[in-house]
Amino acid sequence: MRNTIFLAGVLGLMVMTSCKKEKASAYFSDAEKQEQASLVVDPATAAELKFDSDSYDFGELPKAAKVDHFVKFTNTGKSPLIIKNAVGSCGCTVPVWPKEPIAPGATDSMKITYDAGTQKGRQQKTVTLTTNTVKGKETWTFTATLPNDEAPVAAPVPVGN
Numbered sequence: 001m002r003n004t005i006f007l008a009g010v011l012g013l014m015v016m017t018s019c020k021k022e023k024a025s026a027y028f029s030d031a032e033k034q035e036q037a038s039l040v041v042d043p044a045t046a047a048e049l050k051f052d053s054d055s056y057d058f059g060e061l062p063k064a065a066k067v068d069h070f071v072k073f074t075n076t077g078k079s080p081l082i083i084k085n086a087v088g089s090c091g092c093t094v095p096v097w098p099k100e101p102i103a104p105g106a107t108d109s110m111k112i113t114y115d116a117g118t119q120k121g122r123q124q125k126t127v128t129l130t131t132n133t134v135k136g137k138e139t140w141t142f143t144a145t146l147p148n149d150e151a152p153v154a155a156p157v158p159v160g161n
Contacts, residue, residue: 046134047104048077058114058144066115071140074107077133085130086110092117093125112142120148 052072061067075081080101088094097110112127122145129138 041132041134041136043134045078047075047079047081047102047132049081049129049131049133049138050074050076051138051140055141055143058142060145061116063147063149064116064118065144065146066113067144069112069114069142070109071112071127072107072109075102075104078104079132080104082132083110083129084132087128088112089126089128092119093127095127095129097129112140114142114144116144116146120146 050073052074056069056071058065058067058069080103082101083097083099086095086097092115094113094115095110096113098108102108110127110129114125116123122143124141124143127140127142129140130136131138
């Protein structure tokens with residue numbers, strides 16, 4: 001019993017003395033603190049990205065198709081919209097976006113190039129934008145249908161009686 005009380009006392013003493021009263025912010029440089037502060041977005045005055053359409057269907061495409069689509073969007077917020085980055089969900093999807101800020105109320109577009117390569121069947125891809133909106137990430141999706149390369153099965157020809 002004495003050993004248990006002694007060990008509990010030692011453990012309690014270690015816990016109390018090992019905790020320093022440093023703030024987490026003490027581990028960051030002034031430049032890092034400034035960068036974090038710049039990422040804070042005020043919802044009342046933030047930029048807001050509104051796509052004309054949240055998705056697009058290319059329909060049926062030929063084998064190894066390479067197609068482009070322009071995605072229109074509007075900044076419906078109160079601050080300039082800044083698109084910091086845009087990435088496709090795979091290497092077959094390449095977005096090109098405006099690098100300049102988009103003024104409140106202004107409309108712009110980004111070009112999406114889809115290179116189907118050897119893909120087959122129904123495809124769904126996503127483009128993710130990193131922005132200065134409240135959400136910080138905005139997504140846009142497209143679909144396409146590609147041939148499966150399966151030879152059609154011929155219907156049996158009835159043999160006459």
